[in-house]
Amino acid sequence: MSVITVIPGDGIGPEVIEQAMLTLDRLQLGLEFDVLDHVNADTFLRTGVALCDEDFERVRSSRSVLLGAIGDPRVGSPAYGRGVLLRLRFELDLYVNHRPAKLLHDRLSPLRADSARAVDCIVIRENTEGLYTGAGGSVHPGSEHEIALDVDLSTYHGTARIVEYAFSIARREVCMVDKANAVEFGGGLWQRCWRAAAARHPDKASRHLYVDAAAMQMVTDPTGFDVIVTNNSYGDILSDIASAVAGGIGTAASANLNPERGFGLYEPVHGSAPDIAGKDIANPVGAILSAGLLIGDLGHHEAAAALRAAISQAVAAGETTPDLGGSLDTRGAGEAIRARL
Template structure:
């Protein structure tokens, strides 16, 4: 078996966490007999500021055709104020590769006890290509302070249906008990009607799975009050973004949160895997970043490549490292990025 990865470290703490992720990936692939090749690309703030280039036009097609996956660090640099910078790298890859599933699991049990007695064990399916992330809208100035801002939320039935189907399919194959739609249909009349109609239609095809609904504001409150109510969650791009970050904090902190951006219909390219934390420029280069999210993103990549045993071993190694008391500062410890990564590799080699 072979595995070919395009690695983009990006900005801030991205290079630090991606270094640990790649070291662990190489170790696991060596142990599992996987022929791994990694090509590292320089795309990020330094490259942009020196060349004016975000991503070469041919790069997206090359990634889709020549690689199994992209492993990504982080994007964002205080030297670049234009929001188009971040959209031109990460969002472009998501949209042009049609990675319509943003999959985020939250079951990191070793840290749950630091925050509450109840365990959180849920997965969020976030639609990844539409909503307000399409940059549809504009500013209309009527002179002076009279400015009108329009931000269009775009939804198509095709996009809504395929993400809802993915959520129910996951629940069915993984033995999950329920799928919850989180929306704001009482305020977003037309989008709400579309999401609910699709949700009802797909739910009818899965009578053994409980179909549930909750408004996004109520869902945020209930996630804090009673996390055990949440199993599989499906939501639009914006609401999924908000809810999944809250779930990350409930599960121990955003530094532990992995994600997979996928298109399950693609025959070769698995997707883009990344920790969901930002570039954290204030701590970059200091060895303070938590690499767990990047390590667990590698676990998702391995699982999607058919390496379930390697996935489980990575999750167990990260969990055991945290349970041993070795933690980075965001989790109440003093371990450096490199020390945490080395400890995980020792667990993998034990």
């Protein structure tokens, strides 16, 4: 039996994670859930601790993590998000952020051209380096002489392994995205690691784009992409663009992985969405697709494929929440998917 740590989190997180758990239960895969429903903003506001060491060890000892969302407008400090999500990513060395984007139905695409709608790509984002490490500082904070410094950190080890992972999963091509024409040193390191990996994988096509050009191509013809690999901040932005052209952020799934250890943290991309929390209109598709990534990585490939098919069928039938054009509430949208399993 595989133990899965579940952190429902904040906002709509508990609503969509409930549907993901019900769907996994329907598949009868022998999963056991260890639910940490106290890891949320309420606990942080009361205690000042986002994720205590005891809870972190429960996560570490499990097989994988299913996370709903982290974020609450009552928390003014970045310490909360860093103490949960970034702590898990950094301390468990979940260096791969794996974000697939595949259009579920033509009517969901904001793109006008029919030929540009068949989006089916993966954005691979380096997850433990870049601008999100917290390296940097501030001099004279709060004054008109303030100097703020954020360090965009890249290492050979981190860059080489993320580029190698991208080539290992590519079906036909890897597109490496950087801004080496303006960011000389980090860009140069990414360029060298990319060329070395391309030489080791002559069976895969390879190309390079600057991040501004990649963003333009993502909104004009995203069908040209197979796998994109890039750094933490560029990947954060490009993966959200990919989600938007593939039907909306409510359908976006992601996995934070350490492939060598076989450990992953799986979460919908949409965040806590406090403006719709408690209204029972949150879209559960991103959470359920994230659960599908989880079981696929556990080796339940047929069940994961069946889950994706059930979601596509429900979306095609219009049995969705309002953001996808339907009229169902969160539970109803989850039931529509489960009815097709």
